[in-house]
Amino acid sequence: MSQIPYKTYLSENExxxxxxxxxxxxxxxxxxxxxxxxxxxxxxxxxRPVFCDELVKQELDDTTxxxxxxxxxxxxxxxxxxxxxxxxxxxxxxxxxxAHIYYKFEGNNTSGSHKLNxxxxxxxxxxxxxxxxxxxxxxxxxxxxxxxxxxxxxxLKSHVYMVKVSYEQKPFRREVMRTYGADVTPSPSNxxxxxxxxxxxxxxxxxxxxxxxxxxxxxxxxxxxxxxxLGSVLSQVVLHQSIIGLESQIALDKYGITPDIVIGCxxxxxxxxxxxxxxxxxxxxxxxxxxxxxxxxxxxxxLTRGKFAYDFCDTGRICPLAKMYTxxxxxIPSASHAGGLRYHGMSAILSQLYDDHLMExxxxxxxxVFDAAVQFARIEGTLPAPESSHAIRVAIDEALxxxxxxxxxxxxxxxxxxxYFDLYAYQKYNDGLMSDYIPTDxxxxxxFAGMPKF
Amino acid sequence: MSQIPYKTYLSENExxxxxxxxxxxxxxxxxxxxxxxxxxxxxxxxxRPVFCDELVKQELDDTTxxxxxxxxxxxxxxxxxxxxxxxxxxxxxxxxxxAHIYYKFEGNNTSGSHKLNxxxxxxxxxxxxxxxxxxxxxxxxxxxxxxxxxxxxxxLKSHVYMVKVSYEQKPFRREVMRTYGADVTPSPSNxxxxxxxxxxxxxxxxxxxxxxxxxxxxxxxxxxxxxxxLGSVLSQVVLHQSIIGLESQIALDKYGITPDIVIGCxxxxxxxxxxxxxxxxxxxxxxxxxxxxxxxxxxxxxLTRGKFAYDFCDTGRICPLAKMYTxxxxxIPSASHAGGLRYHGMSAILSQLYDDHLMExxxxxxxxVFDAAVQFARIEGTLPAPESSHAIRVAIDEALxxxxxxxxxxxxxxxxxxxYFDLYAYQKYNDGLMSDYIPTDxxxxxxFAGMPKF
Numbered sequence: 076m077s078q079i080p081y082k083t084y085l086s087e088n089e090x091x092x093x094x095x096x097x098x099x100x101x102x103x104x105x106x107x108x109x110x111x112x113x114x115x116x117x118x119x120x121x122x123r124p125v126f127c128d129e130l131v132k133q134e135l136d137d138t139t140x141x142x143x144x145x146x147x148x149x150x151x152x153x154x155x156x157x158x159x160x161x162x163x164x165x166x167x168x169x170x171x172x173x174a175h176i177y178y179k180f181e182g183n184n185t186s187g188s189h190k191l192n193x194x195x196x197x198x199x200x201x202x203x204x205x206x207x208x209x210x211x212x213x214x215x216x217x218x219x220x221x222x223x224x225x226x227x228x229x230x231l232k233s234h235v236y237m238v239k240v241s242y243e244q245k246p247f248r249r250e251v252m253r254t255y256g257a258d259v260t261p262s263p264s265n266x267x268x269x270x271x272x273x274x275x276x277x278x279x280x281x282x283x284x285x286x287x288x289x290x291x292x293x294x295x296x297x298x299x300x301x302x303x304x305l306g307s308v309l310s311q312v313v314l315h316q317s318i319i320g321l322e323s324q325i326a327l328d329k330y331g332i333t334p335d336i337v338i339g340c341x342x343x344x345x346x347x348x349x350x351x352x353x354x355x356x357x358x359x360x361x362x363x364x365x366x367x368x369x370x371x372x373x374x375x376x377x378l379t380r381g382k383f384a385y386d387f388c389d390t391g392r393i394c395p396l397a398k399m400y401t402x403x404x405x406x407i408p409s410a411s412h413a414g415g416l417r418y419h420g421m422s423a424i425l426s427q428l429y430d431d432h433l434m435e436x437x438x439x440x441x442x443x444v445f446d447a448a449v450q451f452a453r454i455e456g457t458l459p460a461p462e463s464s465h466a467i468r469v470a471i472d473e474a475l476x477x478x479x480x481x482x483x484x485x486x487x488x489x490x491x492x493x494x495y496f497d498l499y500a501y502q503k504y505n506d507g508l509m510s511d512y513i514p515t516d517x518x519x520x521x522x523f524a525g526m527p528k529f
Numbered sequence: 530m531s532q533i534p535y536k537t538y539l540s541e542n543e544x545x546x547x548x549x550x551x552x553x554x555x556x557x558x559x560x561x562x563x564x565x566x567x568x569x570x571x572x573x574x575x576x577r578p579v580f581c582d583e584l585v586k587q588e589l590d591d592t593t594x595x596x597x598x599x600x601x602x603x604x605x606x607x608x609x610x611x612x613x614x615x616x617x618x619x620x621x622x623x624x625x626x627x628a629h630i631y632y633k634f635e636g637n638n639t640s641g642s643h644k645l646n647x648x649x650x651x652x653x654x655x656x657x658x659x660x661x662x663x664x665x666x667x668x669x670x671x672x673x674x675x676x677x678x679x680x681x682x683x684x685l686k687s688h689v690y691m692v693k694v695s696y697e698q699k700p701f702r703r704e705v706m707r708t709y710g711a712d713v714t715p716s717p718s719n720x721x722x723x724x725x726x727x728x729x730x731x732x733x734x735x736x737x738x739x740x741x742x743x744x745x746x747x748x749x750x751x752x753x754x755x756x757x758x759l760g761s762v763l764s765q766v767v768l769h770q771s772i773i774g775l776e777s778q779i780a781l782d783k784y785g786i787t788p789d790i791v792i793g794c795x796x797x798x799x800x801x802x803x804x805x806x807x808x809x810x811x812x813x814x815x816x817x818x819x820x821x822x823x824x825x826x827x828x829x830x831x832l833t834r835g836k837f838a839y840d841f842c843d844t845g846r847i848c849p850l851a852k853m854y855t856x857x858x859x860x861i862p863s864a865s866h867a868g869g870l871r872y873h874g875m876s877a878i879l880s881q882l883y884d885d886h887l888m889e890x891x892x893x894x895x896x897x898v899f900d901a902a903v904q905f906a907r908i909e910g911t912l913p914a915p916e917s918s919h920a921i922r923v924a925i926d927e928a929l930x931x932x933x934x935x936x937x938x939x940x941x942x943x944x945x946x947x948x949y950f951d952l953y954a955y956q957k958y959n960d961g962l963m964s965d966y967i968p969t970d971x972x973x974x975x976x977f978a979g980m981p982k983f
Contacts, residue, residue: 154619256907502701
């Protein structure tokens, strides 16, 4: 073993005490959210019926570089953070690479992923505002679990609209949420006008994330004392997730290490945006020049094959328009096992950075991803979530390139969560039944056709 | 927040480098294992066909106090250890107790429990001996997962006999094992003489742990290059699990804290034996006098209602006889959700300590346990395993006693694992459908009747 330990945990007084808002340092800032009716930038007033007041401010503020983490959120963070920065000695050895591989592991909490970092912040602001509770949607279930844990901690109610097919196929995810006191409703449901309309039109539907979002937003708007919370895409979420990158940088700084490559999986972009935030700042400011790589599924390739344009964020088209890389809100990704990466768009922050060539993107197929996941599990011990395994795939690929060139690059990737609730997917892989669906250009055109015209 | 952090992680160079063998310091040592035919103490030669040579030595050695942890096992430990010692500030506050509650959390690894501590040791000795692989049984699945991870790491084959009902009801546990390369066979199976015999007699049987043990032992005896590994009960396993207690004591020593109460759940006794080892040494040597409490399910009360006598360790009656607290190898516990605590007997080490009044025992019902589990999950964030929740129940009870008396006792308990794979049980609890079965005296008499006569 080298001097750098296998796992580095910051001490509690080394933990960051403020979130970092990357927008403050971006040369070209993300375009503003637009009101879908007026197509003018949304105001605080327009967002306040949906989001908590403080979160609205965070959402629209692209100049304040640091937001203090409230004391009660810090207390909660101390329950499961700091997350370890792990040196992948075993993986390096198995690959025979001169590269040094590090990963930030966010799975050591009951929600099983980084989602809790933002859920607790959003629940805190809801509590501070004197609200009764929050509504949200969940697909794979990680975000819904995180919200139910956060609300349980602050004594808030949580109402989770869970995509019907997941509600039925992932009963255990549902039970975790119920154990933390959440009301979980399969979506579409007859509890909202949106849900009733969809059920009428498509009686046998399995539901979709877009529909669940619309139901959750409607529920927040129509119930006194409730607001809606969202687990990705929004800039406020990227802000909260900066804790991932900040902790990673503090840990690496202990050893005088600057990463040459930073890799994260990208669905809505919250984990990736959080992981890269301080490294991107250094890149923008010319302090270092890391290669930054977003990894997305070939089945839902918003960065690599999408358009950079204003688009709807939800299927119901009630949320503000965002300028982002998108496949169109009507794009229906195939039933990939990385449910957390099946979003048609991408964080406006990351979209802008990608458009400005400050970040690269790669798309990978499901089988390639599970090859890497199983290899990683057997070598490094941890069973990774399918989403996280996208980053593993590219980290391994880059480490193997180093083996060819002999370069001892420092590679950092984000391991966002565990695969405990994704074993159906592993079963398909173990049985050799995994499929790789890649949308055709014609499939993509259908999605693009539904985008708003300007 | 006090000066003591919420979580204490030892640094890698503070980690213990030797396992502690409590037997070396016991005044009254556990009685020897007996050959079931001759009823004489078993020899190394008799055990070597079943267990690896080094493990046979560890099993029979009651005088060597410390065994160095081999370097390759230390490397693997560094992947997921040190396990955090957590100060339950949030729980203390919620209970309003002056007690200081600490817990050692062993769930931060993919097997989800402390079982990996011994699995990796046993796999290492199998590898060192040049074996092809190991056989074992698993009920709830935690031990089987740990063995498959450990064998995967050392490139060994693992063949796991999984109790049929678990194989069918816990397909995800099975998939984790397969992902780590294990062959998983539902037991009883037609791959062994024992299995075929049982299938013939009871064609529709759900299987049992006792039967799976017998099949796994037979498979080891009849396959060249294989040995059998066991996850609890044996003294070698208690030895390996001493890492739990040693780390806990080193962490507490940093703050000058000596626990007043040490609490652990008790099934076969490996976690409890490991947790208490150094504290019991201090108690035996008069350095401190902690109250030590074993918590067992009311449905399988080997300490509180069993007999201290020589008994069979397995249903097939092929393993050595052990002097232990036992309900009889024919005792069939009810289908409790704490599968890991459904063993008819108890580690010979713990049985002797209990008989010598160095340790107490409490039995608790399933509903009491899940009340504590859900309370803990909501307050401390981590969803506990049903087994671990037995210790939580008594820790809360003791903390509430402190509230009455005003005593600021230091309470340490073992949180052996997570409840991610036990959500069927949580569902029953959430739905108000949990049952509490307590065996009648007549039920116990049936078990006692099958014990060997001397």
